[in-house]
Amino acid sequence: MNTKYIDLIEQTFDFPQEEFKTENNKLFWHGINLMELTAEYGAPLKFTYLPKISENINKAKDWFQNAIDKHNYKGKYFYSYCTKSSHFKHILNEALKNDIHIETSSAFDIDIVNNLKKEDKIKDDTYVICNGFKRDQYIKNIGDLIESGHKNCVPIIDNYEELALLQNETKKKFKVGIRIASEEEPKFEFYTSRLGIGYKNIVSFYEREIAKNKQVDLKMLHFFINTGIKDNAYYWNELMKCLKVYINLKKVCPTLDSLNIGGGFPIKNSLAFEYDYEYMIDEIVNQINDACENAEVDVPNIYTEFGSFTVGESGAAIYEVLYQKKQNDRELWNMINSSFITTLPDSWAINKRFIMLPLNKWNLKYERVLLGGLTCDSDDYYNSEQHINGIYLPVYEKDKPLYIGFFNTGAYQESIGGFGGLQHCLIPHPKHLIIDRDENGELKIKLFKEQQKSSELLSILGY
CATH class of the missing domain: 2.40.37.10 (Lyase, Ornithine Decarboxylase; Chain A, domain 1)
Structure with a gap:
């Protein structure tokens, strides 16, 4: 036996x-x-x-590049690391060896960015995507980073007041993104994410606050759902709703050129773990490509913010x-x-x-x-x-x-x-x-x- x-x-x-x-x-x-x-x-x-950090980063880069080549996709792919998953210096040092960008979520994150810039680990053209609800110190630190000459700092607007607050902190021209307040799965206790601006309000917010604002260019639409990137009806439905917003926004906003699909790749939690990363990436690229082609708008550059997948x-x-x-x-x-x-x-x-x-x-x-x-x-x-x-x-x-x-x-x-x-x-x-x-x-x-x-x-x- x-x-x-x-x-x-x-x-x-x-x-x-x-x-x-x-x-x-x-x-x-x-x-x-x-x-x-x-x-x-x-x-x-x-x-x-x-070594596992660099291995996973390069796997994702290869998967996206393969999908871009297969579908003759005209946009580029940018891998960014979600720092809140692990802020340790040895983690950031390893991740940044691989020509990636980063996503931040709080004021002290910008202090880490400045520290890494002093050591030449982060360049002025590294994308620093600033997410989250922004309190005074976070706003100030973002403004200081833009003022210092960091060309690719992209604060993601979470609510209607943040844009004005950011403009109070810098006189330089800067780029922004807008986060979509996605709808949650039916089993959640709440219906809409507390983060971001509602689907129906994004185009009007752009036209009201950004379209004629000479200091600000809208570069990025940010889309993320709590349950992560899964091959189910809920994810694909939310992605298609996001693409409709992107298309409508792109038609009135020529500077918009990027779609951030956030993080959410699962990691191995069992010896029986199965997840087809390549299929999911291929299908995401394909759906973005098809939706934009049908609407006759340029496809966006694709950004991801993998945290657990990078370091878990x-x-x-x-x-x-x-x-x-x-x-x-x-x-x-x-x-x-x-x-x-x-x-x-x-x-x-x-x-x-x-x-x-x-x-x-x-x-x-x-x-x-x-x-x-x-x-x-x-x-x-x-x-x-x-x-x-x-x-x-x-x-x-x-x-x-x-x-x-x-x-x-x-x-x-x-x-x-x-x-x-x-x-x-x-x-x-x-x-x-x-x-x-x-x-x-x-x-x-x-x-x-x-x-x-x-x-x-x-x-x-x-x-």
């Missing part, structure tokens, strides 16, 4: 996979021996594998199973040496699931378990995977530690969890590594941040 953990995985999935394999019953990820990494640096441990699959976390508690006849709790609430907050806040696999003991029998975190909060647990209604791991042995890894955790988790700040129940934030490869393909490992110490937490608390 095939009862080993490796039998379960091989019978359930197509395994090994591009990034996962096992050798001697130990897990390798992108060629990294994770048990060796854990032996050297300990657990809990978080790390970022930088570069991140991982490792924990040690400290102890197993049998709470009743059916429930076995494997207690980890950290907290899900603090280190993987999306697993708690929005019930997000990540790829979870053991690092060792693939040759042992498996058992169904629940995973518990160290905080005293009843919600600090992880109890199922995307593909199955439960978690299966190699059997627990008290004298031989079991290590587990969560993969593709690189987007949002540090920001939402409050990297370097207070953690629930004062559970310290794990040690964090940055992993890269040199020109010969050899691993380069750098310690980015040690595990938090008591003194750091007490200082924040005022002790």
Whole structure:
């Protein structure tokens, strides 16, 4: 009978996979021996594998270029990175190696832009697309960036007052975009996104506020929906409504030349993950091309703002199973040496699931378990995977530690969890590594941040 953990995985999935394999019953990820990494640096441990960022950026660029060539599309494609997914310098440095642009969402983002400009990582012609609802400091920082001579700063107008506020901060001519307030899926608690301007009001807003405004050129129409880019009726319907607005706007606005379709590419959250990126890109380009050709208007340049797709699959976390508690006849709790609430907050806040696999003991029998975190909060647990209604791991042995890894955790988790700040129940934030490869393909490992110490937490608390 095939009862080993490796039998379960091989019978359930197509395994090994591009990034996962096992050798001697130990897990390798992108060629990294994770048990060796854990032996050297300990657990809990978080790390970022930088090459995956460039790999995903260039995959998307190639897919879009292939679609542009196939459909004889006359516009260009611009890849931008949504900085709120992860603001860390090592992330931006890696992403910006690939001739991309960025999208910002708050005042401090512009400070990051200025820092990167000083280091020549961002040029004056790099597109800085400024999204979000803009408070005074954000408006001021955008104005300062335009005043400094940054040619391709494009604030995206979110409401009727922002244009006048921006004009108060700079006397230079500048470009803007307008965000469409898209309609949400029927299951949402609200009908229309709080961000942007309604479909029916955009052309009249342009004619009233921008058409005769000699300081401002409308360059971009911005379209984004919360559920992301999916092959369903809702997405295609919203895209077609967006294209109608673009066409009507283009007919009265000669400077409009760009359509920003936002972010929303999913990332791998299960070994059974399937998503046809190439088909979706091909169909988006095709639909934009057809709609503009039928309306006899020029096609737009296409911009995307991929955040999770850029950085999500570069991140991982490792924990040690400290102890197993049998709470009743059916429930076995494997207690980890950290907290899900603090280190993987999306697993708690929005019930997000990540790829979870053991690092060792693939040759042992498996058992169904629940995973518990160290905080005293009843919600600090992880109890199922995307593909199955439960978690299966190699059997627990008290004298031989079991290590587990969560993969593709690189987007949002540090920001939402409050990297370097207070953690629930004062559970310290794990040690964090940055992993890269040199020109010969050899691993380069750098310690980015040690595990938090008591003194750091007490200082924040005022002790």
